Amino acid sequence: MKAIVDLCVVPIGVGVSVSKYVAACQQVLEAAGLDFTLHAYGTNIEGDWDAVFAAVKKCHETVHELGAPRITTTLKVGTRTDRAQSMADKIKSVRHKLDS
Amino acid sequence: MKAIVDLCVVPIGVGVSVSKYVAACQQVLEAAGLDFTLHAYGTNIEGDWDAVFAAVKKCHETVHELGAPRITTTLKVGTRTDRAQSMADKIKSVRHKLDS
């Protein structure tokens, strides 16, 4: 089962700057070989369900190892069985509607 | 790693009534032996990370099998390494502040 996920990991108890932890998660996703795109309030990820969620777990483990005692993460998870759809397809579909 | 999760599964393409699918997810969580509590906009779940996310995957599979061609799920995921905290502890902690 393929999933498109939006991941936003928020470390708590490490002060106001969280970019170090977000950067560490980007490296986890890179190492996992997943397709992902950072945006201003999270990261879009595309891949096999198990691979994506193994990486999400690894993000939590990594952020804890970096010193965050508490993490709250928000995830959106999309799956569909009617047809294949990539992250790029989703954006293209909206843009197409705007252009027509 | 223990996690407290808030899960909201939304089937798309099956009309406006989604309670049948939410009920099926409750049964998945029950069968998984997880602690969970339904609220008006999702379900709180408490358990080992792997057990919780195996159940979340099973929810997607089950809702697709019931006929939903597309699903969008919102999850909040909390982990902490500083101390153990249950769902009941979280609520008690807020109520204690309100009573004091």
Place this chain on the structure above:
Amino acid sequence: MKAIVDLCVVPIGVGVSVSKYVAACQQVLEAAGLDFTLHAYGTNIEGDWDAVFAAVKKCHETVHELGAPRITTTLKVGTRTDRAQSMADKIKSVRHKLDS
């Protein structure tokens, strides 16, 4: 327009314990005269769109005043035009499916 909302306010930069801030938000919702129910990962709120979102803004203002320099909030917002549905109705509908 009536809305059912799930609100989870997370103060950042104030350490690991956030219950004081969540309690302050409960008091904001109470003062606003809204129907709300605390759960382990947020608060369900029911009311007129403008009243609910005025309260959400007031929560951010209050949590900043209490000393949090940064806040990240997750909201789910449900509206429907086909029929009236309360928070209690949503839970009852799922429970009914489970009992049948």
Place this chain on the structure above:
Amino acid sequence: MKAIVDLCVVPIGVGVSVSKYVAACQQVLEAAGLDFTLHAYGTNIEGDWDAVFAAVKKCHETVHELGAPRITTTLKVGTRTDRAQSMADKIKSVRHKLDS
């Protein structure tokens, strides 16, 4: 109070294709004069709190007018009082950590 918001509007009861409704929301944001960026699982928006939430309400109204009887929206909302930070700043900050 300035806010950075991630908005994901999901119409329910209109079939599996939702891009028409997402496109309509893009036009609402454009008409409101807000800074926004579409991504594969939502739209980042930056602006004054009241302007952003007026647009979010307008999105719900518009999507209902287009025929969706039910909507479930997920929002992330960030505010901070310690310093000004744009959407571009947030991304730059993470990229900087990755490059160093």
